[in-house]
Amino acid sequence: MAWEELGRDADRENSRTRDRLVGVYIGILAVVLAICSLGGSNAEQDATQQNIAASNIWAFFQAKNARRQALRLHADEFDVMLKTTPAMPDDVRKSIEAKIADYKEQDKKLTSDTTGGEGLDELFNKGKALEAQRDESLKRGPYFDYGQALLQIAIVLASVAIISGGNLLLFLSFILGALGTAATVGGFTLAFPLPFAG
Incomplete structure (x- = not known):
């Protein structure tokens, strides 16, 4: 009878030790899940912020491009005026030529402004x-979703394995x-492609 009691005590102690280890394992999974959730949330916020910033840059780009086109049209109109009116007084001709030169200088600055960084070329690159950056943030999302x-599911299976005492569920959980x-x-590093991600 004493041997049977010792055997049952040993089984209970082994079961408690196993349950404690599984509990620690579940705690580790919960920490990784929290990190994964944070990464997914950050990736989504980053994608949204970069998309808004890109939209603002493209709106600014379009406004500057419209301004440049208007300047080009005015310069062309003045150029046609100079060519079609040869008997124009010299002071008027000089004024128009100065205006054309000014428009062309503004056109040049609108196209590329390396000092201010707000020319069309610079805005396009930005x-x-x-x-x-937005696309990279969007690539991270599915990794975190699957993770x-x-x-x-691993946490649920490990929890059920504690109750049932089954090792198959614990193995699937691992x-x-x-x-x-x-x-x-993978969501943080993009070190490998995610299968089945479109």
């Missing part, structure tokens, strides 16, 4: 860079937990 789903952790790391 807009494209912001779009590239969160896998980690949540596999899903590892995949969820890998997806989380």
Whole structure:
């Protein structure tokens, strides 16, 4: 009878030790899930902010381009006026030529402004860079989505394994937990392509 009691006590102690280890494992999964959730939230916010910034840059680009086109049209009109009116008084001709030169100088500055960084060329490059950053942030989203789903399922399976005492559910939980952790790391690093992500 004493041997049976010792055996039952040993089984209970082994079960408690196993349950404690599974509890620690669930805690680790919960921490990774929290990090994954934070990464997904940050990726979404970054994509939104970069999209807004890119939209602002493109709106500014369009306004400057419209201004440049208007200046070009005015310069062309004055140029046609000079060519079609050869008997124009010299002071009027000089005034028109000065206006054409001024329009062409403004056109040049609107096209490229390396000092202010707000020429059309510079704005185009800024807009494209912001779009590239936005696209990279959008690529991170599916990694975090899959990571969160896998980690949540792994936590549920490990919790059920504590109650049922089954090792198959715990094994499945380990596999899903590892995949969820890998997806989380992939979301931060983009070190590997995500299968089935469009």
